[in-house]
Amino acid sequence: MAPYQIAVVVGSLRHDSYNRKLANAVVKLAPADFSFKQIQIGDLPLYNQDDDANQAESVKRLKNEITSAHGLLFVTPEYNRSIPGVLKNAIDHASRPNGQNAWAGKPAGVLGATPGTSGTAMAQQHLRNVLVAVDVLTLAQPEAFTQIKEGLFDEQGNIGPGSKKFFQNWMDRYVAWVKKHAG
Amino acid sequence: MAPYQIAVVVGSLRHDSYNRKLANAVVKLAPADFSFKQIQIGDLPLYNQDDDANQAESVKRLKNEITSAHGLLFVTPEYNRSIPGVLKNAIDHASRPNGQNAWAGKPAGVLGATPGTSGTAMAQQHLRNVLVAVDVLTLAQPEAFTQIKEGLFDEQGNIGPGSKKFFQNWMDRYVAWVKKHAG
Numbered sequence: 001m002a003p004y005q006i007a008v009v010v011g012s013l014r015h016d017s018y019n020r021k022l023a024n025a026v027v028k029l030a031p032a033d034f035s036f037k038q039i040q041i042g043d044l045p046l047y048n049q050d051d052d053a054n055q056a057e058s059v060k061r062l063k064n065e066i067t068s069a070h071g072l073l074f075v076t077p078e079y080n081r082s083i084p085g086v087l088k089n090a091i092d093h094a095s096r097p098n099g100q101n102a103w104a105g106k107p108a109g110v111l112g113a114t115p116g117t118s119g120t121a122m123a124q125q126h127l128r129n130v131l132v133a134v135d136v137l138t139l140a141q142p143e144a145f146t147q148i149k150e151g152l153f154d155e156q157g158n159i160g161p162g163s164k165k166f167f168q169n170w171m172d173r174y175v176a177w178v179k180k181h182a183g
Numbered sequence: 184m185a186p187y188q189i190a191v192v193v194g195s196l197r198h199d200s201y202n203r204k205l206a207n208a209v210v211k212l213a214p215a216d217f218s219f220k221q222i223q224i225g226d227l228p229l230y231n232q233d234d235d236a237n238q239a240e241s242v243k244r245l246k247n248e249i250t251s252a253h254g255l256l257f258v259t260p261e262y263n264r265s266i267p268g269v270l271k272n273a274i275d276h277a278s279r280p281n282g283q284n285a286w287a288g289k290p291a292g293v294l295g296a297t298p299g300t301s302g303t304a305m306a307q308q309h310l311r312n313v314l315v316a317v318d319v320l321t322l323a324q325p326e327a328f329t330q331i332k333e334g335l336f337d338e339q340g341n342i343g344p345g346s347k348k349f350f351q352n353w354m355d356r357y358v359a360w361v362k363k364h365a366g
Contacts, residue, residue, distance in 0.1 A: 012232070013229060013230070013231035013232075013233070014231060014232040014233050015233055041229075042229055042231070044229070046196060046224075046225055046227070046229075046268075046269045046272065047196070047262075047267065047268060047269055048196035048197060048225070048269075049195070049196075049197040050196070050197050050198055079230075079271075079275045079278075080271075080274060080275060080278055080313045080316035080317055081312050081313055081315065081316040082265075082271065082309060082312060082313050082316075083271070084230065084271070084272075084275060085229075085230060085268045085269070085270070085271030085272025085273070085274065085275050086229045086230055086231075086268065086272060086275075087268070088262075088263075088265065088266070088267070088268030088271050088272075089229065089267075089268025089269060089271075089272060090268070091263060091268065092262045092263060092267060092268050092269075095262075095263055122312070126265060126309055126312070129264050129265060129305070129309070130263045130264055130265050132264065133263035133264040133265075134263055
């Protein structure tokens, strides 16, 4: 097992999500001592504080996957100038109950792609606000406000040549960040 | 039936939610030509764009309730410096599919209560960002960053004497705003 296990949280449930493709492509740029696993958020219930003492099995699984990871990678679409409710619901669940926040102290990176670049910028800023609240240590620069366009991916689903240098640099910074803060 | 029907959206699913109590108390300050109904968001599925062409019955109901209302009232807790995922999920659902956004053009007010006042302020700012995206016409001032404290409600669940003048003024401004923009 690779020394650094990363839990990848994709904000969209759509099967052909561009952000899932982006996640799949970017993780190929990581070194051999990193492995990545997308964690499931689509089977969580809607968060209700009344259930804090009796969390659903899917919530327990989510929290275990976060707790056992060395780092986090959020890759999210923008819905209505913010993150999807689906993603926020997952963050809310794993932050609870009070004092048992699974996110705390984990190093993380934030990525996102939208048809323009302002959409993902606004969504990522909201996400960063929320991640501060749950004590996630989020990589600052380079920010990555990715535009979905022809050539972003090659035919094998890798990052295309025009963006490869940018994302390789992003990944190198991310890897160093995780190593510095993991465990 | 009162001439002005308002759809109330409470961001918490908790049974004894302070924000639900706040909603119930504030609507009592409205004039007789306004009636208020809390709309259900706790039975919605997690939003998935793949279902846009085949929205769940609960989503159709939500959209019908919004469409038939003359105005909206959002009363939300703060979770992790933003709105609950549960509320964002409802906003995402009713904004879709593209071109069939049920929120568009509806006048609205935003309220919220937290143990301090900075929490609800941050949550309400995120909510206002999102409401711009879905073309909701949100009352600007007075902003209401309400602190949950002894005396906020009286024993009958009305707004207590210390806050009554503030909320009556808020309601008067809200009523004028809805009348100006409804239909």
